[in-house]
Amino acid sequence: xxxxxxEFTKIGCRIVxxxxxxxxxxxxxxxxxxxxxxxxxxxxxxxEHYWGYVIDTRKCIGCGRCANACxxxxxxxxxxxxxxxxxxxxxxxxxxxxxxxxxxxSIDGFTDDIPAEELKKAFYVPKICNHCDNPPCVQVCPxxxxxxxNDGVVLVDYDYCxxxxxxxxxxxxxxxxxxxxxxxxDKCTWCYHRITKGLLPxxxxxxxxxxxxxxxxxxxxxxxNKLLDKxxxxxxxxxxGTKPKVYYVGLDREVR
Amino acid sequence: MQPHxxxxxxxxxxxxxxxxxxxxxxxxxxxxxxGAYRGDSVYENRNFTVEYAGSxxxxxxxxxxxxxxxxxxSRHKTVNCETCHGPSEKHVSNVRIMPSPANDSRExxxxxxxxxxxRPSSFPQIDPESHGENLKCAYCHNPHxxxxx
Numbered sequence: 374x375x376x377x378x379x380e381f382t383k384i385g386c387r388i389v390x391x392x393x394x395x396x397x398x399x400x401x402x403x404x405x406x407x408x409x410x411x412x413x414x415x416x417x418x419x420x421e422h423y424w425g426y427v428i429d430t431r432k433c434i435g436c437g438r439c440a441n442a443c444x445x446x447x448x449x450x451x452x453x454x455x456x457x458x459x460x461x462x463x464x465x466x467x468x469x470x471x472x473x474x475x476x477x478x479s480i481d482g483f484t485d486d487i488p489a490e491e492l493k494k495a496f497y498v499p500k501i502c503n504h505c506d507n508p509p510c511v512q513v514c515p516x517x518x519x520x521x522x523n524d525g526v527v528l529v530d531y532d533y534c535x536x537x538x539x540x541x542x543x544x545x546x547x548x549x550x551x552x553x554x555x556x557x558x559d560k561c562t563w564c565y566h567r568i569t570k571g572l573l574p575x576x577x578x579x580x581x582x583x584x585x586x587x588x589x590x591x592x593x594x595x596x597x598n599k600l601l602d603k604x605x606x607x608x609x610x611x612x613x614g615t616k617p618k619v620y621y622v623g624l625d626r627e628v629r
Numbered sequence: 630m631q632p633h634x635x636x637x638x639x640x641x642x643x644x645x646x647x648x649x650x651x652x653x654x655x656x657x658x659x660x661x662x663x664g665a666y667r668g669d670s671v672y673e674n675r676n677f678t679v680e681y682a683g684s685x686x687x688x689x690x691x692x693x694x695x696x697x698x699x700x701x702x703s704r705h706k707t708v709n710c711e712t713c714h715g716p717s718e719k720h721v722s723n724v725r726i727m728p729s730p731a732n733d734s735r736e737x738x739x740x741x742x743x744x745x746x747x748r749p750s751s752f753p754q755i756d757p758e759s760h761g762e763n764l765k766c767a768y769c770h771n772p773h774x775x776x777x778x
Contacts, residue, residue, distance in 0.1 A: 390650075432749065436740040447677070482740045495746045517665050520664055528674050532667070532670065575680070578681055579709065581709075
């Protein structure tokens with residue numbers, strides 16, 4: 374057989390490309406058919422749960438044990454002003470001004486630097502990622518590195534995050550921060566490594582007064598559902614349509 | 630078919646095949662398994678180490694049973710062991726690893742019990758200036774059972 378060099382390269386290229394393409398197409402069909410099967414993640418079935426969180430601001434004493442426990446549990450840098458959960462103090466002065474502060478996220482506690490006589494009212498409000506049903510942070514991520522799981526938790530893919538900080542800008546609750554050690558965006562996971570093992574999030578466990586309640590919204594007898602059925606509930610910034618799953622009891626109109 | 634069309638179609642084919650080939654190299658295997666994200670990331674998030682073991686594990690297995698039953702009957706029963714004693718999962722899995730001792734300073738008790746305007750008035754609070762003569766709180770109060778010396 375007589376074949377020119379040009380012909381030989383042509384045929385050779387076609388064979389190589391065809392073989393590679395065929396293999397990848399077959400592989401993608403196989404992997405898609407695997408993914409289409411109903412999947413449970415190990416012994417924990419995430420389709421059986423839908424997590425929710427209730428914060429009773431009337432009980433909070435501002436001790437900051439929640440923020441402290443969160444940093445210890447989740448390796449959040451202690452020497453940087455970044456928090457997955459923190460406690461804010463709202464103080465309404467008699468002249469009408471509202472002072473909001475959270476020194477070191479409440480970990481070191483608060484000091485009374487305004488005498489009680491000058492205050493109309495004062496209270497603490499614990500803050501945390503709201504794990505929105507309609508999360509703006511997930512929408513703005515350009516690489517799909519943040520997502521909502523089937524059990525309603527918004528997580529970060531630390532391998533895939535490129536650290537562009539769009540999600541930090543996108544979160545209307547200021548719940549995300551940039552983790553310099555990881556070089557990625559970071560946020561509260563409701564201690565996903567704990568709740569999937571049947572434990573409570575570290576902040577809920579650390580709260581000495583039971584101001585933080587965590588549970589399964591799909592279970593009618595869970596602690597969160599008992600509170601949601603009984604108390605008058607509000608969420609933060611309901612007008613934004615983010616549908617938060619952190620519900621507040623005794624929320625003041627000044628709280629943003 | 631005209632030869633220039635043939636060439637164009639062939640080129641298009643090469644581009645499509647090239648796209649599929651490069652995509653298969655770049656996109657991780659578990660991407661799209663559950664949604665528009667890397668499915669393995671869920672497992673990575675589940676596999677972080679637990680630091681707080683929970684009060685149950687302190688009272689179980691005849692370790693701190695007596696202290697646990699005293700605490701579980703006290704007004705401090707809503708305060709879990711590790712809220713004051715610190716994360717102790719490592720100690721639970723290996724008793725030779727001792728957690729650092731609990732902070733017994735006045736300031737630490739005061740994080741909850743010093744008088745603050747913003748605290749609910751029904752919560753027990755003291756004025757550190759006038760109460761206790763600067764003694765450690767545990768001198769009079771048993772932290773595991775307040776008002777039980």
